[in-house]
Each structure stands twice: as structure tokens, then as C-alpha cells.
Amino acid sequence: xxxxxxxxxxxxxxxxxxxxxxxxxxxxxxxxxxxxxxxxxxxxxxxxxxxxxxxxxxxxxxxxxxxxxxxxxxxxxxxxxxxxxxxxxxxxxxxxxxxxxxxxxxxxxxxxxxxxxx
Amino acid sequence: xxxxxxxxxxxxxxxxxxxxxxxxxxxxxxxxxxxxxxxxxxxxxxxxxxxxxxxxxxxxxxxxxxxxxxxxxxxxxxxxxxxxxxxxxxxxxxxxxxxxxxxxxxx
Numbered sequence: 001x002x003x004x005x006x007x008x009x010x011x012x013x014x015x016x017x018x019x020x021x022x023x024x025x026x027x028x029x030x031x032x033x034x035x036x037x038x039x040x041x042x043x044x045x046x047x048x049x050x051x052x053x054x055x056x057x058x059x060x061x062x063x064x065x066x067x068x069x070x071x072x073x074x075x076x077x078x079x080x081x082x083x084x085x086x087x088x089x090x091x092x093x094x095x096x097x098x099x100x101x102x103x104x105x106x107x108x109x110x111x112x113x114x115x116x117x118x
Numbered sequence: 119x120x121x122x123x124x125x126x127x128x129x130x131x132x133x134x135x136x137x138x139x140x141x142x143x144x145x146x147x148x149x150x151x152x153x154x155x156x157x158x159x160x161x162x163x164x165x166x167x168x169x170x171x172x173x174x175x176x177x178x179x180x181x182x183x184x185x186x187x188x189x190x191x192x193x194x195x196x197x198x199x200x201x202x203x204x205x206x207x208x209x210x211x212x213x214x215x216x217x218x219x220x221x222x223x224x225x
Contacts, residue, residue: 035214037162044219045154045162045205050212058212061119094161103167104152104209110161 002026002107004095009112012085020080020112022095029071033098034078035105036069038091038114048093051078063089085116120144122206122217130225137193139220141206146186150210153182153191156219157202165204166191198224 008020022034035050049059049069057069068081078095092113096105121144131137141151149169154162164173166182169189179194193200201224206217 037216044203045156045207045216047214047216050214058214060213098209100167102171103164103173104150104207104214106164106173108161 002097002099004097004107004109006093006095006109006112009093009114011115011117013118014086014116016085016116018082018085018114020082020093020095020114022078022080022109024076024078024095024097027097027099028073029076029078029097030073034071035096035098036078036080037094037096037105037108038089039094039111040088040091043091046091049080082114085114087116090114090116119213120147120208120215122208122215124204124206124217124220126220127218128221128223130223131196132225133196133198135196137196137200137222139191139204139206139222141184141189141191141217143187143189143208147208148211149185150208151182151184151189152207152209153180154205154207154216155200155202156205162205167209193222196222196224 003025005023036048051069066084071078092111094111095109123142152167153165156162170182203219203221208215
């Protein structure tokens, strides 16, 4: 069974940093595309970043230069390093995986909440 | 970058009504267009991918169509359990993009 469990969220001051983790089970992260999608309170979905099976990484313009996605194959985990955080980064951060070639993200975690406030 | 604009932003319809949601891309995109359903307090669920392919387990009252810049999600007979926000999503090329969402309510 495919499962994604996020952790690492919390309250942080503007300019601060956090590292989010997405522990995967039921599949191998290095063989699939794994992404982070966020949702600000009461708002819509916003794609944040993705790491391809081959290792290529991509970012939304809103986080480029501040966020870094990576993976630890030995722990079957994908990380998202958040730096220079702003109030507008406050959101639920979901980890999602694309298991099917033709489909987008078909499995999602329950999310981890990041709040940026002084 | 390609933007996805959904219309309407919200709608209210009666049980049994046919509901149509439109997703317009700012420039032509391939067939890597999907629709997600997000019920209140829940994680998004994949409904349709490749414009019109129904994800396993999704009721047949949901359908998708379109090409180029204009895509449509149709619910043929709205049910109470369809109350949710629906998002279109462009995938398989950078940047991966979501529409702003359409909130569907029961009248």
C-alpha cells in the first residue's frame, strides 16, 4: 500500500528555515516523481516543487532560490528545505507522488502545516 | 508560464443537475490535463487525467473533454457527495500548474 507521511512543519519567524520530510512506503522514491504542493488557509492548491526519478528538480517561481527539494534513497524519503520564509509561505504542505506514467499525482499525504509569523 | 483559469469560481446547483466547469489555458497545452476533487478538510483526489480518462473508482457521472486551451469537467447528475472544490491541473512539464479552483455547492 502506498503511503506518504509528512513531518517537519511548525511555527517559524519570517526569514527563518524549516525542513519538511516525506517518508514513503509501498514504493521507491527514486523510481517515481515526487512533488510538494501547498495550500494556504482557505485558498487553492499551489504546486511548489518536484523531483523526477532521474534526479532533475523544478520549482515554482514563488519559491525558486529559497526552497530546495532533495531525496534520501536510503530512507525512502523526500525533503523540502524551506529558507528565507515569508508570511505568504504559510500553508499546508502536501507530499504527492506520480505512480502512473500518463497520470499526475495519484497519491497524497495528509500534509504538514507551516506557519510563518512573528 | 502557462496559467490555468477556471470558471466559474463557484456555483450552486440542484441535485440531479448537469454541472460544467471550464479550465482555460493561457496557451495551448498537451493532453496532460487532469481534474482533482477536494472535499472540505480532505486531501485532493484525482478524478480525471489525460483530459478524459477516469481514474479507477471514480463514478461515471464525471467526465472530461477538451483540447488545446479549453477543457471541461462535467458532472452529468450532481449528487450531494459531489460538494467539493474542483481543480484543473497541467502536469508532466515544468511548471506544473493548478487552476484556482471551482467550489460546487448544492442549492
